[in-house]
Amino acid sequence: MSESPVTMSLVGDVALLEIDDGKVNALTPALLGDLWGALDAAEAEAGAVVLAGRPGVFCAGLDLNVMRTGGRAAMELLHKGTETFLRLAEFPKPVVASCTGHALAAGAVLLLCSDIRICSAGDFKIGLNEVAIGIALPELVVELARARLSPRHFTAACNTAQVYSPAEATDAGFLDRAGSADATGDAVQAAAELARRLDAAAFAKTRQATCRGLADTIIRNAAALMEARRARPASA
Numbered sequence: 001m002s003e004s005p006v007t008m009s010l011v012g013d014v015a016l017l018e019i020d021d022g023k024v025n026a027l028t029p030a031l032l033g034d035l036w037g038a039l040d041a042a043e044a045e046a047g048a049v050v051l052a053g054r055p056g057v058f059c060a061g062l063d064l065n066v067m068r069t070g071g072r073a074a075m076e077l078l079h080k081g082t083e084t085f086l087r088l089a090e091f092p093k094p095v096v097a098s099c100t101g102h103a104l105a106a107g108a109v110l111l112l113c114s115d116i117r118i119c120s121a122g123d124f125k126i127g128l129n130e131v132a133i134g135i136a137l138p139e140l141v142v143e144l145a146r147a148r149l150s151p152r153h154f155t156a157a158c159n160t161a162q163v164y165s166p167a168e169a170t171d172a173g174f175l176d177r178a179g180s181a182d183a184t185g186d187a188v189q190a191a192a193e194l195a196r197r198l199d200a201a202a203f204a205k206t207r208q209a210t211c212r213g214l215a216d217t218i219i220r221n222a223a224a225l226m227e228a229r230r231a232r233p234a235s236a
Contacts, residue, residue: 006034008041011050014191015042016184018052024060025053027106032080039087047195049091050187051110052098056122061105067135081106082140088113089144090211092204094194098187099175104163105130108174112144116190117175119166120183126174127163143214149173 005021017038019025042049053059066077088095088110097114103126111117111126119126128145130137137145137158145158153172156162166178180186 004034005031006038008038010046011188012192013047013195014050014188015046015048016050016052016188017042018054018184019059020054022054024057024102025107026060026063026065027077027081027084028063028066029077029080032077032084035084036087039091043091043093046093047200048094048096048191050096050098050184050191051088051114052184052187053100053103053107055120056101056124058097058099058101058103058124059107059110060102061107061130064133078138082138085109085113085140085144086211086214089214090207092207093200094191094198094203096187096191096194098184099124099126099166100183102126103174104128105133105135109141109144111174112141112148115194116187117177118180118183118187118190119169119175119178121179121181122166124166125163126166126169127161128157129161129163131159132161140214 005019005025007018007020009016009018017035019031019035021031039049062077062081067074094116095114096116096118097111099111099117099119101120101122102124103111105128108126108128128137128141142158145154149157150171150173153162157172164172164174166175169175170178177186
């Protein structure tokens with residue numbers, strides 16, 4: 001059995017989830033399944049979560065080998081990815097992203113799902129480039145971008161697939177801090193401070209309130225996906 005690309009370790013009260021597939025950290029069905037399992041463990045065992053990538057690459061997005069084939073496999077991967085984004089956005093404990101490198105498409109969405117985003121020093125590309133590669137942004141992603149990005153950058157980031165440097169991404173709203181010499185260490189420290197400072201029950205309840213609109217959005221998305229699936233031939 002191959003080793004999972006998602007590992008979890010506890011650093012005090014912080015669950016450090018690291019994604020490293022040895023390549024570009026493309027989100028495959030298997031990787032997303034492993035991430036869900038790690039989030040389950042983190043929810044049960046930790047007071048906050050850090051999501052980190054591999055050196056030079058945070059996440060390159062959904063697996064394009066699957067997405068470009070189209071049909072049921074692509075639809076199911078998109079649906080599973082969307083559910084994962086909602087899971088992170090609604091997570092009942094603070095989530096801090098350690099952006100260790102390039103974060104494109106779904107990788108940038110993972111940043112939008114996090115409470116605090118800290119980026120390593122480097123010449124990295126960050127952005128929602130889906131429209132440039134032939135993929136329409138799901139409604140949930142648009143709503144996440146509307147909530148997290150600067151209004152000055154919302155249209156360029158979503159409609160024109162603008163890709164940003166870390167400094168530009170901080171101005172746009174994808175990141176909170178760029179140029180860290182140790183992004184993961186800084187993220188763990190930030191997550192630990194949130195876990196100490198915030199009341200866990202109050203945070204979880206407030207999270208539900210602030211994310212209620214996102215939950216409604218994914219329900220609409222799920223209904224649309226099911227309708228599209230029923231409309232396809234059985235062989236699709």
